[in-house]
Amino acid sequence: MPQAERGSLAPFAALGSAFTGFIGELGALTIFFLDSLRLVFAGWGQFPKVVRQIYFIGVQSISVIALIGGFAGMVMGMQLYFALAIFGADGFLGAGVGLSMVRELAPVLTAIMLTGRAGSAMTAEIGVMRISEQIDALNIMDINPVRYLVAPKMAASIISFPILTAFFNLIAISGGWLTGVKLLGANEGVYWSRVQDSLNWSDIEGGFIKSLVFACLVCTICCFEGYFTHTRKGHVGPEGVSQSTTTAVVKSCVIILASDYVLTSLLW
């Protein structure tokens, strides 16, 4: 092929290469996710590891979730009160806070916070194990590294994310009550009755489904980036692990928000 023609086709070649690369990574991620999900049920030996991971992902995240949930609810209560008061509709404060938290903010903010706190740690832990040959050692001992390392994290994420989302809801709605009712003077009885009346089972179910999907996405992306940290081009060793950790957090946050849009469209 002549030089000039090659030059004019170069952007298409780059686009094609990026696209096939993307499809390849998507396929690898799907296989990785299905494999880890299947291996969650690989015998009772997994149970203690799952409990340890629930402690790390779930229990140790309670304080940060409480803090974020509290402030998110307080801000939401304040902003909605001011906006609704203009129209004399401050009685709907409870409905606004309840619906926005249960449907959107609680699953999304919980998932983003857990990506930062637990997801990055998953990537770093698995990445360090990769570069220090610990994953090779597991392979050679005929211990499936995905079963040993990833599956317990997957199980713990699936259990912890919805529980922490529910906890976030509780704290955030209470935060909205604190600012809206206690500080700004909205009616307490109306606030709680609006929260109760406006929330249907489908809202709670939708938020629950979202948190389950986010758990799978965050855990898969974070573990995948750590597991294949050695295949990164140009970044090896500790630098590769730090790059993988950054990539995992960024990808997870973007995918949480993108999939939130898709899920919202499908669920309601």
Next chain:
Amino acid sequence: MAKAPGIRLENLSVGYGGIPVASGLDLTMPGGKVTVVVGGSGCGKSTLIKHILRLHEPIEGAIYIGGHNVHSLSGKAARCMKQQMGVLFQDGALLGSLTIFDNLALPLREHTRLKENNIREIIDHKLKLVGLSGSEEKYPTELSGGMRKRAGLARALVMDPQVLFCDEPTSGLDPILSAELDHLLLDMMAHFDMTMVVVSHDLASMRAIADHVVVLGDGRSLFQGTVEELDASEDEYLRRFLDRLPEERDTPRLTMPPIGVDMFKDDCSKLLDLQHDD
């Protein structure tokens, strides 16, 4: 007792992503003996071991252990083959989140139905063999480099493998610790009926432990035979390798650069006057 299996490589090409690091390898590593694979940095020694261990697929050729083509085994046979192999990694590769005891217990808990008291007995015995009794409850980060290697060796031996691979066992150790580790490996050979493959560029260690030597270089196998045969070799590369002679290059000797860095460090000489002591 079963005889320790030998390893045979037939026209093997190893590498990553289809790019060979070493090719055309036709080698034999005799059963029940210590084979030391030596060669310059980046010649493919560790890559070869990783291919024998099935961590990577060879580009071409076959690897036979005890007459079985390692890469054509599947299912339970492949798992059984893995369980016959132990590996001492360069830095031990112990799981950082587990104690030494749990590191050693891991393969036993995963692959056997032994009771905890039997597991403890086995581990006590292995740790005693490598001189690490009393370190059971320590974490790998609490051990020195030499101790980590010995713990790694104990873990490699815990399933009584028939083939033991050691990747640069003496790297990063001082000469005394290196010699101790060499003795330990020889003790293990005397204790267990197994084949040992050691990857190293430590010539003193090679002379201490090798029954059989393989030299890799220039992307191929340059020599295989005994230490005596290696010493008698007239091959130019082997002589340079054994006599630690640097390769002659066309590049000129270093000369002083036209601009030194000293002139940019003007403040330092005023603040700190370093004296010349004889």
